[in-house]
Amino acid sequence: MTAPTPRRAPAGAAVLREDVTEAIRAAVFEELAAVGFARMSIEGIARRAGVGKTAVYRRWKSKLDLVLDLVGAFAAQGLPAPDTGSLHGDVRALLEVASHALRHPVASKVIPDLLVEAARHPEIAETVKSTLLDGQQGVVTRIVREAVARGELPEGADPARALDLIVGPLYWRLVVVRTPLPPGYADDLARSAVAALGA
Amino acid sequence: MTAPTPRRAPAGAAVLREDVTEAIRAAVFEELAAVGFARMSIEGIARRAGVGKTAVYRRWKSKLDLVLDLVGAFAAQGLPAPDTGSLHGDVRALLEVASHALRHPVASKVIPDLLVEAARHPEIAETVKSTLLDGQQGVVTRIVREAVARGELPEGADPARALDLIVGPLYWRLVVVRTPLPPGYADDLARSAVAALGA
Numbered sequence: 001m002t003a004p005t006p007r008r009a010p011a012g013a014a015v016l017r018e019d020v021t022e023a024i025r026a027a028v029f030e031e032l033a034a035v036g037f038a039r040m041s042i043e044g045i046a047r048r049a050g051v052g053k054t055a056v057y058r059r060w061k062s063k064l065d066l067v068l069d070l071v072g073a074f075a076a077q078g079l080p081a082p083d084t085g086s087l088h089g090d091v092r093a094l095l096e097v098a099s100h101a102l103r104h105p106v107a108s109k110v111i112p113d114l115l116v117e118a119a120r121h122p123e124i125a126e127t128v129k130s131t132l133l134d135g136q137q138g139v140v141t142r143i144v145r146e147a148v149a150r151g152e153l154p155e156g157a158d159p160a161r162a163l164d165l166i167v168g169p170l171y172w173r174l175v176v177v178r179t180p181l182p183p184g185y186a187d188d189l190a191r192s193a194v195a196a197l198g199a
Numbered sequence: 200m201t202a203p204t205p206r207r208a209p210a211g212a213a214v215l216r217e218d219v220t221e222a223i224r225a226a227v228f229e230e231l232a233a234v235g236f237a238r239m240s241i242e243g244i245a246r247r248a249g250v251g252k253t254a255v256y257r258r259w260k261s262k263l264d265l266v267l268d269l270v271g272a273f274a275a276q277g278l279p280a281p282d283t284g285s286l287h288g289d290v291r292a293l294l295e296v297a298s299h300a301l302r303h304p305v306a307s308k309v310i311p312d313l314l315v316e317a318a319r320h321p322e323i324a325e326t327v328k329s330t331l332l333d334g335q336q337g338v339v340t341r342i343v344r345e346a347v348a349r350g351e352l353p354e355g356a357d358p359a360r361a362l363d364l365i366v367g368p369l370y371w372r373l374v375v376v377r378t379p380l381p382p383g384y385a386d387d388l389a390r391s392a393v394a395a396l397g398a
Binding site: 034036039108109117119120125133163164167169170171173175176177178185193194196197199 | 232233234235236237238307308311312314315316317318319324328332359360362363364366367368369370371372374375376377378384387388390391392393394395396397398
């Protein structure tokens, strides 16, 4: 006969709470991918996660909060600032990270969804902008500043335009046109972006 | 006393039918802008147009058909092929047209909506692609071919990559980031795109 396992209620409850949170997060991704933001409901998320609606509402007050929380976590882990010592190297590294990120379900399904909402609701636009774009703009601003310091770009090079020239073509191709990148595409794009920045 | 106006039932009926069609089209734009594609219903469109649901279903079999019909009409009237005699002039002219088009409600609200649907439904993706992208790709292919013929671009320049480099940054800025273009931006972008194409 073995001794009974001691009950560790508080710790067990904490683990359970974490599990529920993770189950809800996973369910949100699945629901988003399946039906999109507009049609997604807290009820559908709860059903998919196998929890009650209250469990969702205890953690997030709306589906928008839920999605912005996930997007924020995704954006925070992404985009390390490259520091390769050359403009071409930095742009190439940024394109590598961005192209990986834009193929992730969060980017390819959830970001377009959020943009649709952002086009109609200024408060969503503001949150999406600060969550998703400010981080990217910060990285590009640093890349441009260092390229200017090395003499690779002229004084006064505009970081906002640089972001457009580096990320724009990739986003267009991966998220709008949605055709696969041919081999060597990221290299071509890096070369093009560097030429575009210097023009 | 004036003579009674002769009844012109068939012609009058034809005019009325056209009016109803136009009223429905206008209502679709208003509904799309207000609630988006996912939440839009044939019922809401009919209500806004002041017609019965049957009047809508007689003309289009679903809300997707309706929206694709409008997008097709919009895409057909847009994008005249520029023929300025230089790559820079052609790119500049294309950016002018594209920047105008991307500020139109169809582009800034409806296209993102359709991309959200396209991400989940391959048949919508196919229609959006042939309706919206093939026209643009055709124009850019011609611009690239003529630039190659004039010796401004090397043989084998890739028209798909050219579309990414020309339209990508503008789309990113106007539809994703949604910040106003500073003065002279289209000129800067044209110069950048030409440098990017030649790199």
